[in-house]
Amino acid sequence: MGLPPGGVASEGAAGQGAPGAPPPIAPRALQARATAKWVSTGQRLTPRAVWVKPFRIDRTEVTRSAYKRFLDATGYRPPHVEEDWAQEGYNWSGNDFPDGTGEHPVILVSWYDATEYCAWAGKRLPTESEWQLAALGEQSAERSYPWGKDYDAMALNHGKMDEPNFDDSDGYLTTSPVGSFPQGASPYGLLDAFGNAWEFTSDARVDSWELVESTEKSQGETQGWTDVHAPGPSLYVAVRGGSYFFDAAAHPAGEQNQFLPELRRKTSGFRCAD
Amino acid sequence: MWLLLTTLALAPAPVEIPAGTYTQGAQIQPDAPPRQVSLAAFRIDATEVSIADFEAWVASGAYSERAHWSSAGWDWAKQNPQGLGVVDRAAGRTPDHPVVGVSWFEAEAYCVAKGGRLPTEAEWERAACGGKAQDYPWGVGEKAAVWYDGGKFGHLSQVKTSPVSLAPDDQLSPEGLAHMAGNLWEWTADWYGPWEEGAVSDPAGPESGTWRVLRGGSYMNLPSYCRCQRREPRRPEQASFTAGFRCAY
Numbered sequence: 286m287g288l289p290p291g292g293v294a295s296e297g298a299a300g301q302g303a304p305g306a307p308p309p310i311a312p313r314a315l316q317a318r319a320t321a322k323w324v325s326t327g328q329r330l331t332p333r334a335v336w337v338k339p340f341r342i343d344r345t346e347v348t349r350s351a352y353k354r355f356l357d358a359t360g361y362r363p364p365h366v367e368e369d370w371a372q373e374g375y376n377w378s379g380n381d382f383p384d385g386t387g388e389h390p391v392i393l394v395s396w397y398d399a400t401e402y403c404a405w406a407g408k409r410l411p412t413e414s415e416w417q418l419a420a421l422g423e424q425s426a427e428r429s430y431p432w433g434k435d436y437d438a439m440a441l442n443h444g445k446m447d448e449p450n451f452d453d454s455d456g457y458l459t460t461s462p463v464g465s466f467p468q469g470a471s472p473y474g475l476l477d478a479f480g481n482a483w484e485f486t487s488d489a490r491v492d493s494w495e496l497v498e499s500t501e502k503s504q505g506e507t508q509g510w511t512d513v514h515a516p517g518p519s520l521y522v523a524v525r526g527g528s529y530f531f532d533a534a535a536h537p538a539g540e541q542n543q544f545l546p547e548l549r550r551k552t553s554g555f556r557c558a559d
Numbered sequence: 560m561w562l563l564l565t566t567l568a569l570a571p572a573p574v575e576i577p578a579g580t581y582t583q584g585a586q587i588q589p590d591a592p593p594r595q596v597s598l599a600a601f602r603i604d605a606t607e608v609s610i611a612d613f614e615a616w617v618a619s620g621a622y623s624e625r626a627h628w629s630s631a632g633w634d635w636a637k638q639n640p641q642g643l644g645v646v647d648r649a650a651g652r653t654p655d656h657p658v659v660g661v662s663w664f665e666a667e668a669y670c671v672a673k674g675g676r677l678p679t680e681a682e683w684e685r686a687a688c689g690g691k692a693q694d695y696p697w698g699v700g701e702k703a704a705v706w707y708d709g710g711k712f713g714h715l716s717q718v719k720t721s722p723v724s725l726a727p728d729d730q731l732s733p734e735g736l737a738h739m740a741g742n743l744w745e746w747t748a749d750w751y752g753p754w755e756e757g758a759v760s761d762p763a764g765p766e767s768g769t770w771r772v773l774r775g776g777s778y779m780n781l782p783s784y785c786r787c788q789r790r791e792p793r794r795p796e797q798a799s800f801t802a803g804f805r806c807a808y
C-alpha cells in the first residue's frame with residue numbers, strides 16, 4: 286500500500302508500545318455539522334460550535350490482524366454472521382480472518398465488539414466530536430471531506446448510492462488495506478476517515494442537545510461546549526465516514542449515520558482513541 | 560392464535576424443568592461445539608421480568624438492601640444507587656413490558672431477592688429448546704417472532720418489545736416459556752468463555768472472566784441471533800435497551 290512520507294502509525298496492540306504512535310491532536314474548535322436529510326430517524330441537532338480537548342486517535346481503522354490478537358488473547362467472539370452474503374469473503378473461520386486480508390479494516394463487528402476491543406487495547410472509542418475534528422479538521426478549515434472542499438473519487442475507497450452499491454473504480458470492490466488512499470488524509474493525517482469502513486463512535490445518536498452532556502457550556506472565544514458526549518444506552522449509535530458501500534459525493538454530510546449497536550454489518554468498523 | 564398468559568404476569572409461576580441429559584451447543588460458528596450436558600431438575604420463570612415487577616423491587620429499597628447483592632454487585636450498586644433509573648428502564652413502554660437497561664448485577668440481585676438466581680447458560684438453553692436439537696423454541700423455521708424485521712436498512716423508532724406475557728402459543732418453548740427467542744437478550748449466570756470438552760453435569764461456566772453470557776436475541780437482532788444455541792458476550796455492567804432477564808430457582 287502507498288504510504289505518506291514518514292509512514293503510517295497503524296494502531297498498536299496493547300503491550301506493544303505502539304511504535305510511531307501519532308502525536309496528540311491539539312484542542313481546536315469544532316463546528317457540529319448539519320445532518321443529511323436521507324437519514325430517516327433522529328439526528329436533528331442544529332449545528333453548534335463545540336470544543337475538543339487534546340486526545341490521540343488511531344491513524345488507521347483497526348485491522349483484522351490486530352483484532353485477531355485481541356481474540357487470541359481473550360477468547361472473545363470472532364466476526365461471524367449467518368446471513369448468506371457473509372459466507373463468501375466476509376466471515377472469519379474461528380479466530381482466522383479471510384486469507385490475505387490482515388491489513389484490511391475489521392468489519393462484521395458490533396458497537397459492543399468495537400468497545401471491547403478498544404478497552405482491551407487500553408483505549409476507547411472516540412466521541413463523535415473527536416472523530417469529526419480528527420477527520421475534517423477545525424471549523425475554520427471549512428472542509429467537506431478530509432482532504433479538502435471538493436470530492437475526489439480517488440481519495441477514498443467508496444461505493445455507489447445505487448444498488449448493488451459495490452464499486453471498484455477506485456481499485457477495490459469491498460474493503461482495502463488501511464492507508465491505501467494517502468491522498469485522502471485529513472489535516473491531522475487520519476487515513477480512510479471517509480470510505481473503506483463505517484466507524485463507530487462512543488456516542489448515542491440523539492435528536493436533542495438536551496441529551497448531550499458537556500463539561501463546560503459557557504460561550505466565548507476560547508471556550509464553549511467541551512467534552513461533548515451523548516452517552517448510551519440508546520437505540521442507535523453514531524457512526525461516521527461512509528464505506529466501500531456508500532458514496533459521499535452528492536451529500537458530504539450523509540456520512541453521518543446511525544447503526545443499531547447490536548448488528549454486525551459488512552461495512553461496520555472502527556478506530557480507537559485515547 | 561394469540562395466548563394471553565395474564566395469570567402468569569400477575570403471579571409468575573416458574574416452570575418445572577425435569578432432570579435429564581441433552582446436547583448443548585451447535586456445529587455453527589461462532590457458537591461452542593456440541594457436548595452432552597446433564598442437569599438436575601430446576602425451575603425457571605415462564606416470562607421475562609416485567610417493568611412492573613422490577614420497579615416494585617426497586618421501590619422496596621433494593622439498591623440499599625445489602626442481602627440481595629453479591630460483593631461485586633454491591634460495589635456496583637454503591638456506584639450506581641438507582642441503576643440507569645426508572646425512565647431508561649421503562650423506555651417509553653407500559654409496565655407489562657420486560658424491563659431493559661439493567662446490568663448483570665441488578666439481574667442477579669433481583670433474582671436473589673425473589674429466592675432464586677440467574678439460570679446457568681446450560682439451563683437457559685435446555686429451557687429454550689426443550690433439550691431438542693432444533694434452532695428455535697418451537698422447532699425449525701423462522702416465524703414472526705419478536706425480532707428484527709425492518710429489512711436491510713429498516714429503522715426502529717422505539718424499543719420494540721412485546722409484553723412479557725403476550726406470545727403466540729405456537730412460539731412458546733416445549734414447556735411453555737415465552738420469548739426464549741427474540742424480544743430481549745437475557746442475562747445468564749455464566750462467564751463467557753470456551754466450554755469444557757466432553758460430557759458434563761450441571762456446568763456453571765468459567766470461574767472468572769470479563770463478559771457474562773447473553774442468550775436468546777432481541778427485537779433488534781436478525782433471527783439467526785435468536786437461536787437457542789447463540790451466545791453473546793457482554794460486560795456485566797453494560798446495560799442496554801436490548802437485554803433483560805428471567806430467574807431460575
